[in-house]
Amino acid sequence: MLMTNRKHIYSSFGLRIESDIPLPELPSPEPFDSFGMGTVTVTKSLAPLLWDESRQVDNYLAVCHHQVLIRVPDVAIFCMRGGDTIIISPYEPSAEDKIRLYILGTCMGIILMQRRILPLHGSAIAIHGKAYAILGVSGAGKSTLASTLLSKGYQLLSDDLIAVTLADDHAPTVMPSYPQQKMWQESIDRLGMSSANLKPLFDRETKFAVPVPSRFCNSPLPLAGVYELVKTETNATIKPIDGLIRFHTLLQHTFRGFLIERLNLMEWHFKTLARFANRIDMYRLQRPASGFSAHELADYLLNTIHKEDSDHD
16 A cells, blocks of 8 residues: 555556545555556545435435435445545444445446446456456355365455456456455355454454455456356256347346446446457356355366367367
């Protein structure tokens, strides 16, 4: 971390982040200073007028053409403006841990949308110089599968929120986020890890922040494949995702996708997905709802990558 004029300076998601609030989860900018994708400023404000003067969708969301406000009771009001500013109006008392969790999740997801960077809901793993995204709904087991792959020597690019940019030739690239996972106690136990020195995610006493600095990839990598993780009542299987289902899979797992229409981003979202949906390998990994199958699923994933690499040689 660097400090300039009392601001904390970081890099994440390919962006330079200048924050009034310490964000210790984030890397310092040195490894990322050549990305050149822009700056996001995080500031504090005690003025609740941001919310009172906005056009509210409901008690928790307000949207207009250039800004989105999220109201989290007993935590803060978060305003994301123009793709380059996050304004936080904390409630008192409020834990900084809670505020940071929202900044690095929902707030950054909205900032990415405003900057026309595709946010996907999942974990991204670096394998043999390429990025592979594990997508799924909350509770599908994305972080558990990602952690299993880390234990096999691979690296984390992002957990929960994946930033995907498109090059001029429409080739998708995953930008690294920060070296931390969020994992449930059950998964930690199943993987033979210990939570003794881990910090719970605010009031979720059985979900923890798991730092993985030695297993973090700090370079952008081409997105080579997507694996959708879904629960099933049968045995673990893997199947290719073909045709229009590829497009709909990416659509379904866009991070905070309910905001796309409200932000008038439907055309951008459709074109972005269409430009690369057929350029990458896509599979559906089905995991049994009972038992622990992360190691078996990791083998399925790695075997398909090996096969695809062999076929492309």
